[in-house]
Amino acid sequence: xxxxxxxxxxxxxxxxxxxxxxxxxxxxxxxxxxxxxxxxxxxxxxxxxxxxxxxxxxxxxxxxxxxxxxxxxxxxxxxxxxxxxxxxxxxxxxxxxxxxxxxxxxxxxxxxxxxxxxxxxxxxxxxxxxxxxxxxxxxxxxxxxxxxxxxxxxxxxxxxxxxxxxxxxxxxxxxxxxxxxxxxxxxxxxxxxxxxxxxxxxxxxxxxxxxxxxxxxxxxxxxxxxxxxxxxxxxxxxxxxxxxxxxxxxxxxxxxxxxxxxxxxxxxxxxxxxxxxxxxxxxxxxxxxxxxxxxxxxxxxxxxxxxxxxxxxxxxxxxxxxxxxxxxxxxxxxxxxxxxxxxxxxxxxxxxxxxxxxxxxxxxxxxxxxxxxxxxxxxxxxxxxxxxxxxxxxxxxxxxxx
Numbered sequence: 001x002x003x004x005x006x007x008x009x010x011x012x013x014x015x016x017x018x019x020x021x022x023x024x025x026x027x028x029x030x031x032x033x034x035x036x037x038x039x040x041x042x043x044x045x046x047x048x049x050x051x052x053x054x055x056x057x058x059x060x061x062x063x064x065x066x067x068x069x070x071x072x073x074x075x076x077x078x079x080x081x082x083x084x085x086x087x088x089x090x091x092x093x094x095x096x097x098x099x100x101x102x103x104x105x106x107x108x109x110x111x112x113x114x115x116x117x118x119x120x121x122x123x124x125x126x127x128x129x130x131x132x133x134x135x136x137x138x139x140x141x142x143x144x145x146x147x148x149x150x151x152x153x154x155x156x157x158x159x160x161x162x163x164x165x166x167x168x169x170x171x172x173x174x175x176x177x178x179x180x181x182x183x184x185x186x187x188x189x190x191x192x193x194x195x196x197x198x199x200x201x202x203x204x205x206x207x208x209x210x211x212x213x214x215x216x217x218x219x220x221x222x223x224x225x226x227x228x229x230x231x232x233x234x235x236x237x238x239x240x241x242x243x244x245x246x247x248x249x250x251x252x253x254x255x256x257x258x259x260x261x262x263x264x265x266x267x268x269x270x271x272x273x274x275x276x277x278x279x280x281x282x283x284x285x286x287x288x289x290x291x292x293x294x295x296x297x298x299x300x301x302x303x304x305x306x307x308x309x310x311x312x313x314x315x316x317x318x319x320x321x322x323x324x325x326x327x328x329x330x331x332x333x334x335x336x337x338x339x340x341x342x343x344x345x346x347x348x349x350x351x352x353x354x355x356x357x358x359x360x361x362x363x364x365x366x367x368x369x370x371x372x373x374x375x376x377x378x379x380x381x382x383x384x385x386x387x388x389x390x391x392x393x394x395x396x397x398x399x400x401x402x
Contacts, residue, residue: 016176020299198245207269294337
């Protein structure tokens with residue numbers, strides 16, 4: 001005889017305990033909502049003393065905007081991120097295809113817009129650990145190691161079945177990533193653009209100081225970024241056509257470091273490998289609908305963007321912020337899973353998402369064109385920006401606000 005499942009009734013159930021799901025649980029709990037957070041995997045555990053262990057750094061890092069950092073402070077997460085694992089960005093330097101080893105084609109400095117910094121680089125593990133610390137002090141239910149089994153709708157109510165629980169909620173948030181189970185169960189189709197690229201990600205110790213500058217090189221259907229990290233390190237994010245990426249992956253760590261040095265004109269001197277090499281295929285995905293009755297998709301479940309903009313996690317956090325902002329205005333008698341309300345939240349997010357898609361696809365297409373006229377136009381565009389203080393201030397403000 002099958003064991004009976006524990007029944008739970010709540011206001012909000014969240015599927016997915018990645019960064020977007022974690023922060024959504026924290027932010028909604030602070031609004032006074034009853035929240036249940038679920039995930040198919042286990043709670044991540046970090047080795048004792050990981051903060052002081054300067055030998056091991058997470059290859060997965062995030063570039064957070066100033067706006068995101070401010071919001072993480074508001075919900076009490078940022079205070080738990082060790083300062084030793086954070087690096088401020090004071091500037092961004094961009095190289096066009098014909099300026100590989102020369103002066104950057106465009107330099108954006110925080111001081112030009114009267115800002116202290118343009119944002120922060122932080123390890124994934126440090127941010128995740130901070131979220132779990134806050135959750136431990138919160139009054140909400142967390143269920144891990146529990147793959148979702150079924151999802152049913154009944155008017156303004158949704159029922160989620162897990163191996164040992166049945167959860168009834170007014171609102172279900174799908175924060176379960178690019179291969180979202182919630183999205184599939186809800187019958188939402190996805191518009192997909194395959195960039196036909198693989199991103200290589202790893203960390204390097206640098207011979208010369210990075211000066212807190214985020215550096216990015218554009219090539220033909222290629223982008224390479226070196227992002228500043230603590231302890232005189234940089235994080236490499238190199239997007240290449242699949243075949244070229246496979247060739248780079250076959251190299252020894254030292255040989256790959258030498259290739260990166262050459263590609264970047266030795267701007268930081270010798271690079272010493274400092275961690276594992278990760279790789280992942282790049283695609284842009286957009287859910288045809290973020291909002292359904294009693295269901296809202298967040299983060300990569302709703303929209304996945306190219307890493308060249310560094311805005312993926314910021315967009316997900318903005319989804320949560322928009323939801324919380326509108327929930328705070330919602331009349332007490334109106335269901336939080338109301339379809340019109342959720343569509344309103346979705347409409348608030350669409351412009352930011354469309355702008356980011358247009359930016360990443362536009363830059364990739366521009367530099368991927370083989371004709372010299374297009375490369376020349378891109379270079380002239382960057383030079384024009386470099387010579388315009390007003391446009392540079394606008395770009396800096398846009399980049400730092402997400």
